[in-house]
Amino acid sequence: MSALSDVKIFGQKETVVEGWYWAFKSSELKKGQVKPLNFLGKELALYRDEDGEVHAMDAYCPHMGAHLAEGRVEGSGIRCFFHHWKFDASGELVDIPCRKGGPGLNASLKHYPTCEKYKTIWIYTGESPQYDVHTIEELRGVELDSSFGNQFKKECHPNIMMINAIDAHHFTSVHELPVDVKFEAVNLSSNTIQFNNTTKIPRKKWYLRFISKFYSDVLTYSMSYTAGSTGSVTVGPDFLHCHIIFALRPTSEGKAEGLTILVTKKRSGLEGLLLNSIILFATKCVGNYFAKGDTEVFKSIRFNFNNPIKEDEAVIKFIQHLEKQKCVKWGFGKLETRLS
Ligand code: FES
Numbered sequence: 001m002s003a004l005s006d007v008k009i010f011g012q013k014e015t016v017v018e019g020w021y022w023a024f025k026s027s028e029l030k031k032g033q034v035k036p037l038n039f040l041g042k043e044l045a046l047y048r049d050e051d052g053e054v055h056a057m058d059a060y061c062p063h064m065g066a067h068l069a070e071g072r073v074e075g076s077g078i079r080c081f082f083h084h085w086k087f088d089a090s091g092e093l094v095d096i097p098c099r100k101g102g103p104g105l106n107a108s109l110k111h112y113p114t115c116e117k118y119k120t121i122w123i124y125t126g127e128s129p130q131y132d133v134h135t136i137e138e139l140r141g142v143e144l145d146s147s148f149g150n151q152f153k154k155e156c157h158p159n160i161m162m163i164n165a166i167d168a169h170h171f172t173s174v175h176e177l178p179v180d181v182k183f184e185a186v187n188l189s190s191n192t193i194q195f196n197n198t199t200k201i202p203r204k205k206w207y208l209r210f211i212s213k214f215y216s217d218v219l220t221y222s223m224s225y226t227a228g229s230t231g232s233v234t235v236g237p238d239f240l241h242c243h244i245i246f247a248l249r250p251t252s253e254g255k256a257e258g259l260t261i262l263v264t265k266k267r268s269g270l271e272g273l274l275l276n277s278i279i280l281f282a283t284k285c286v287g288n289y290f291a292k293g294d295t296e297v298f299k300s301i302r303f304n305f306n307n308p309i310k311e312d313e314a315v316i317k318f319i320q321h322l323e324k325q326k327c328v329k330w331g332f333g334k335l336e337t338r339l340s
């Protein structure tokens with residue numbers, strides 16, 4: 001890539017890629033509850049209506065600007081605290097209590113698509129979703145069980161954190177991985193790219209020979225990304241793959257707010273429940289191990305990819321992929337650009 005220093009999307013705080021970003025854990029928003037959220041620099045009010053559906057609206061009432069999170073949920077809509085104007089689930093103004101014959105004006109709240117997956121609430125940054133929340137390819141169509149790892153803030157942009165999982169160059173220097181990981185990149189769709197390791201475990205030490213018995217072919221390690229800020233890593237022996245989703249969203253300062261989600265297939269019965277809690281706990285430990293080694297560098301890094309080398313190939317491919325994503329007009333963002 002000739003001009004990695006001239007990227008328009010990767011790591012740029014003014015640019016928001018159209019896509020799904022995590023908002024809250026589902027359990028944090030109860031039926032009838034409304035909460036404020038600074039979401040990618042924009043103030044929103046999120047509420048769960050009386051039927052259990054989640055809605056995300058611009059926070060400020062179009063009357064005098066009261067924050068809707070001060071209001072209350074009514075049916076599928078929300079009523080402002082201040083003068084009790086009511087907005088329906090699509091953000092339309094439907095009631096001004098002091099006007100008996102109807103509101104008599106058009107004033108609506110902008111609302112955003114939401115969904116719930118992995119026990120998490122997601123908001124889409126475009127008008128209508130063009131694709132689903134990140135899917136773990138291996139578990140597509142399978143009923144899932146999940147739990148949460150850490151919730152965290154990092155000093156750098158989500159894209160910078162995300163490349164860590166395919167920065168094969170640092171696997172040996174930081175994580176002392178005895179395996180020489182080499183990735184092949186596969187475009188799963190226009191917005192999802194997956195990197196699969198292609199190398200086997202070397203048989204140079206006794207414990208490596210032992211571990212390699214659990215892999216019929218190459219060492220399982222893959223990372224896939226959807227829209228650059230949410231992705232999942234898959235690791236583990238052939239008989240048990242662990243899946244960790246890293247859901248990140250950028251702040252208006254270009255920092256990262258993240259949540260790790262541990263995922264496995266649903267297993268039935270008490271035995272299944274017990275097995276899944278063990279698997280998800282083990283997955284959490286794997287995630288923590290990888291995150292721990294890099295914590296310090298993300299506090300001070302000033303990402304500047306001036307000298308990419310061949311060993312950085314996967315990172316370069318990720319950046320090239322991201323540069324083709326559609327961006328949206330956002331609160332603090334640039335005008336919409338389509339670079340592909
Ligand atoms: S500010 Fe919301 S109804 Fe007046």
Ligand SMILES: [Fe+2]
Pocket residue numbers: 164165170174175290293294
């Ligand atoms: Fe790392």
